[in-house]
Amino acid sequence: DAEVNTRKKTFTEVQTERLEQAERTVLIKCPSKLNEKKFLQYLSSHGNIKSHFFFENRGIHALIEFSEKNSIASLQDAIGVPSTGEHHVVPFKSRLFTFTLKNPVSQAAEETSVHLSPQSHIPVKELIQKLCLADSISSQMYILLNEFQLTEENIKLRFLACSLVRDFTRAYFPDSTVKPFGSSVNTFGKLGCDVDMFLDFHDTGRHATKMKKGPFEMEYQMKRLPSERLATQKILSVIGDCLDNFGPGCVNIQKILNARCPLVKFSHQATGFQCDLSVSNSIAIKSSELLYIYGCLDPRVRALVFSVRCWARVHGLTNSVPGTWITNFSLTMMVMFFLQKRSPPIIPTLDQLKGLADEKDKHVIGGYDCSFVSDLGKIKPTKNTESLDVLLGDFFEYFGNFDFRRNSINLRKGKEVNKPESSPLYIWNPFEQDLNISKNVNQPQLEKFVAMARESAWILQKEDKTQRMSNKEPWGLAALLIPFGKSSSSKMKNKMKGIGSETIRSLLDSLKLNHASSLQKAVGK
DSSP states (O other), rough: HHHHHHHHOOOHHHHHHHHHHHTTTTEEEOOSSSHHHHHHHHHHHHOOOOEEEEEEESSEEEEEESSSHHHHHHHTOOOOOOOOTTTTOOOEEEEEEEOOOSSSHGGGGOOBOBBOOSSSOOOHHHHHHHHHHHSHHHHHHHHHHHHHOOOOOHHHHHHHHHHHHHHHHHOOOTOOOEEEEGGSSSSEEEEEEEEEEEEEEEHHHHHHHTTOOOOOOOOOOOOSSOOHHHHHHHHHHHHHHHHHHHHEEEEEEEETTTSSOOEEEEEETTEEEEEEEEEEEHHHHHHHHHHHHHHHHHHHHHHHHHHHHHHHHHTSOOSSOOOOSOOOHHHHHHHHHHHTSSSSSSSSHHHHHHTTGGGGGOOOETTEEEEEEOOOOGSSSOOOOOOOOHHHHHHHHHHHSTTTEEEOOOOOTEEEEEOSOSSOOOBSSSSSOOOOOTTOOOOOHHHHHHHHHHHHHHHHEEEEEEEEHTTOOOOOOHHTSGGGGGGHHHHHHHHHHHOOHHHHHHHHHHHHHHHHHHHHHHOOO
């Protein structure tokens, strides 16, 4: 453990630790005011409490992490079943409890409001006000990161949601685990994002190797189905029904079994998360791990990704509903590619990470080579010292002038390569090399992205920071988080007056014309 603590933990180490932590955790709905000390004293009679916090979600909840898993069994033994009244209860004993005061009136004097951990980020308007008080664009980007990134408490809650679903799946599949993937674990998750989780049966595969020695063999009799896809659909259908019929706080269950990747969507009321449950998707896990590595290598990586994604959302370039716009995943990959292209590079290419892999890092999944180094200590730190002020402006300039007609984005090589087919935006899937992760993006959406990138680069270049700060007007990143159509025309006129001469006005007009025609050339027609 001491050795692990002195270095950055691998993705697998973090996952294992968090899943184990979640198994020692319960969630308790509490009165709006309570005596926190007495509440914790009562729970401590069942075992030592390692950590706890309170949060608001359809009422006050407490997440309690015990030091020992058997403390939960002790607590469950002491807890009553709700009185039925007019409803009949499903007798499934989960780790979700309700705590009430027997005599609220006599205990009222001792009750106080508890400190609540925020589970959502501040509105963009409030963020802009905070950003205006910063002293540089770099500081603004770290403020945004700090406000939007997942907190320690929120991550614990996400792993608990997975652990609570696993309690159901183990009724059918005792060796199964339910793990989060994607934004909940790749270091790029934003407060409020959905929880993608998958049901994993890999322990079943490990049992298969146990009986290889000796003169005989024994194996389980198991149901055989014509395809893995059909097995996945049947498993998810049953788990979906199980959550719907018996899962406390699991509502709005939707079984989407005919999708390319079958899944069950549901709302988990106790934690407040929208959840997507699928069956083991090994390549999606490797993508999560790759982003985890990039996010851990240099603090600028996450700061730039969060700023660019917030900018894209404000300008309607991304959307939470699937469609023809750029996804957050594609946008994140574009930032990674840009950082690979710096001189010297800020992050290594996937091929370079593969070159550092040892035997235990070698993974071939469905014929695709997904090998790359897992130990962060083997990756040399970058010698690049560019500030985020420079990187943000250059990101917009780079993609504002990128030849999307000819070139595609390849994170394996870290360089532009000719497009293999005519999709407007082509970003190679880092592992499934025959797939374009941005195939959904259409021409108008790409043109809009390029236009916004150019406009943003122009705003940052033209800006006089000292003048902006003294005027109390949004500047730097804050100026980019206001929809461009919204800046009032009177302000524009005042700027023109300040500039004064007709010459500059006509120069600006010609710039706009050149901008429009070169935009068409860049993205193609």
